[in-house]
Amino acid sequence: MNYPSYFTPARRQPAKRGRLLLILAAVVLALAIITSFIPLSRSGSGGPEVNFAAQRASDTIAFKMAQLPGAKYSGSFTYGGKKYNSTSDPGTERTWKFTDLVVSASGNAAGTLEYDGNRAQYRVLANFTFVNASTAFWKSLLPNQSEGLDWANINNKWVASRDAGVPNLGALLSPQNLGLRLVSPSVGTASAPGPEVVPGEAKLPDTRYWPTRVPQVKLSDDSFTIDELTTTFDPETQNVTKVAGLYRNYVESAKISLAVEYVDRTAIDKVFTSGRALAPELAEVPVVAAKPTIEQPAARQIGNCASTACTYEIQVGGTLSNAEAAITGYSNFGVKSLFRDRSGSTFPSDCDRVIRVPLNKFAKYRCTVRGISAKTAAPPTFKGTTFLVFAIYSTDMLTEGVDANQSASSATPRPVRTGSKTAGPVEKYNFQVTAMPSTIGVRVGDYVFDGFSPSGKLYIARSAGYSEHVKAEQFDKTWAGYSVLVRQGKEQLAAAKYRPIIWYVAEPDAVQAFRNLIKAEGLSLISVYDVPAT
Template sequence: MKRQSNTVPVLVFGTGVVALIVALILAFVPFSTSGAAEPTAAFTAQKNLDEVAFQLGSAPGARYSGTLSMTSDGSAGTKTVEFTDLTVASTKNAEGSITFDSTGAQYRQIGNYRYVNGPSKLWRDLFAGASIASQIDFAATDNKWTNLRYSGLPDLGYLLSPALLAGRIGNTERVKEPELGLELPAPNKGLPDARFWPTSDPQVTAIGADKVQVGTMETTFDPSSKRVTHIKGEFAREGYRVTVDTAVDLLAPEDLTKLFANERSLVPELTNVPAPAVPLAGNAINTRASGNCTTAACEFTIAASGALAPEVVTEMRGATGHVNFGITVQFEVDGSRAGERGGTCTRVLTVPFGGRTQTTCSATNLPPGSRSVKTATNIQLLPFIEVTATDLTDYIDSQEKSSKQPVEMVRTGSKKAEAARYNDQVAGFPSSYGIKQGDYVFDGVGPEGNLFVAFGPGYAQHITTGRLDPSWSGTSMLTDQLKQQIAASGDREITYVTAEEELATALRLLAIGEGISSDKLKVFATAPDNS
């Protein structure tokens, strides 16, 4: 099963270091400039926000009722989804009722697999304005489970995953870069991803006793329990903007038992489902004359291709599926389709992704002296994504296990501006938030339970012949961190994400040298989003 991951680096604290950090926290708590010995209003609001965000982030799931709109960069339209009692696990698994453009449907999500079951109008609305819409066999999607890949419908499981949403409501660094003071002594001192305690007020505003605002994000909570009750506002991610307005009810592990049981019962219906939005390469159907025409008939070869569009080939690598083509060929004889001359030929072809097949059609009832026979081809098509019942069941089992792994969010120092932005891009967290696992504070956690470590720009200058320069002090520091991260991570996977391709290569070599399996540590390079 193909999975996706997102997020960043790690902090290690020994007992003495913890004491020093506590002292630093106390030293840099903003107090009123009037001389009064109480924290500023912004600091008090930040404390409340942290309690709310950390409780949300550690929840294994939540139930939402509200709306979510998403606008992609370069897109002319905004897709808005209403949802009622939508249950979302920390692992992105989800179930509930949605409405898109006045059409109601059922929504299900198993990690990276997203499905909808509703009237075919929903898909027609999703394809509104698309040139290929006339070729899609929408009738076959009517009140059937269909795969939402590439549909443009917002990924509700990802966008509303409690841990990731907690990072979004608490991201004061997006509003204004904090003024930074003393550098933390561990674990990244002197590195591009070093953290510092801020000396300026956080960009948080209290609105009464039960609400805080960070930029446009407004979070309402119960003042006594600090449980979030409502989230409203806008946030941006790579390539899109999201506006959310939803009631929130946090769930316990036992509240998710039914969700995973329902997913298992649905498996037989999800092994082979339409995926209308999977894009195909151009010229999927090609018709050509295959021999000389006789007075009786003129034969044509119809070739069908299941090649995927170039922009999705890499991402779809390993995905199994096929395309059903309904083909109608009408023959034109001597410039005329009148009467019974030439006739009509219909065929149904099934082609695997990346494969090809062909069939033949013949123009018949040709009049004597016919000089030319041409074809007019009409196509109806529908891609399908396939997955075995065993793989899907195993995936659900792993998702349920991940949802039960405890998540502990903590506050730490902030990275400098460039590194903080990359931390946000990779982990969806402000750099002032981290995930404590064992004796480490990692930069974030992915929906699969993987622990993120983000490496912003600035390391490549210390790489020689593809490896980290052994004479650079940061090399031994990164090596020690890697060992400590492995020890602290337990059975969770670690994901390194680097802004520089050279560093990704160097870190892979470092891991190999330390005998660390690629099953335990994944390393990816992702260029910074400077938009």
């Protein structure tokens, strides 16, 4: 692949170094003031540790990117296989290349994708991923997919790529998500907890603690490296221009190599406009990775055969071996039948049809085989029968999703460095819900939320540890944490100003208790979602 010229690192500009050093000096001064109020670890000289200052400088650059309406990328993304400790795809290392991929803050994306030398059009629309590619692209990506798939009807057509191994680059490369990962490339390596961020109040499972150390930051005049991820930036504008290296989510890792270009609102609005125009075509599309549990129809003879014909009932099933839980749609079966007698002679029928079967249901029809004798008939075969599973999204649903994403992209919350949650299951659940490390939150008004969605909803993660204070689906009001939950809810509502707030709850046994607390304390604008920890 021929990369654009901005993939080659630019020469350093000595004249700009003075400007950057002034910026860093200002950052260090600001840090010294801030740390006089925050109990951070200090060096023997009594001043803030150098690494905290370097982190603050890198945060300035990363957080600027995280608040962009969108960005354009060319480069590659590699994951999977043993090299990257993949648990979801342990046998296959995959490298995806992309060119001029424009991604909005809310994760909508449009551009060109390449896998194993095959190119494709790529869209992320209303948080769904769609690909328009050749049959060669799909057969390379899905070598174990059944030959019964109706390959001809996905060739160079839009399909839903869920469960096909196509990455959601909208989520990975949204400026907010990528920007925050630049300064937290290894999720799951939280430091030992220091003092509580809010001292003196009852501790909750999700209480935050100031860090006692931060990852080593190697800072130069035009780049910073944290762990194994290097970010290159323009010293004059502090715009990120290149990202290369590894980032890790607990045990799994991935490699990225990106040229980055900041784009204005006009370019991002084109992504939303083109998405709305494409929505009618994507409202009902094949799901390329889905396949029926039973691909072949079943047949049984109905009654006695007439002298010149037999009637058969054909049954096809719409149960899927994968993906069905999150799909509303149907399966199309192109039934191909062959009726023979024991001598091998074949007989004509009207059994070859295209049958639509709703997912999780069965469809039956009757047909006639002429000239065959019931006494000599062999069991029919259905070699050549094809299937294709379709998802139904609806134009209105996709369009409304695009509208919500566009609105959210114009009002990105401000990321802030905050205390971390306890390392282990608590911190991991925070990442599961928000795709952000717990050391970073988003400030809206006077409150720091755990994260926010592509449609602008504000997230709070309620990890494991609350259910021990629940009895008969109610929190124990004598538990000191009860009043803390109520106070937090009131402060969140005041800060959000009618923006939707969601509390994600890890423990099924605590879900109804949270709902009852919200109802009893007048916090009804907060929603509670039952999302168990994985």
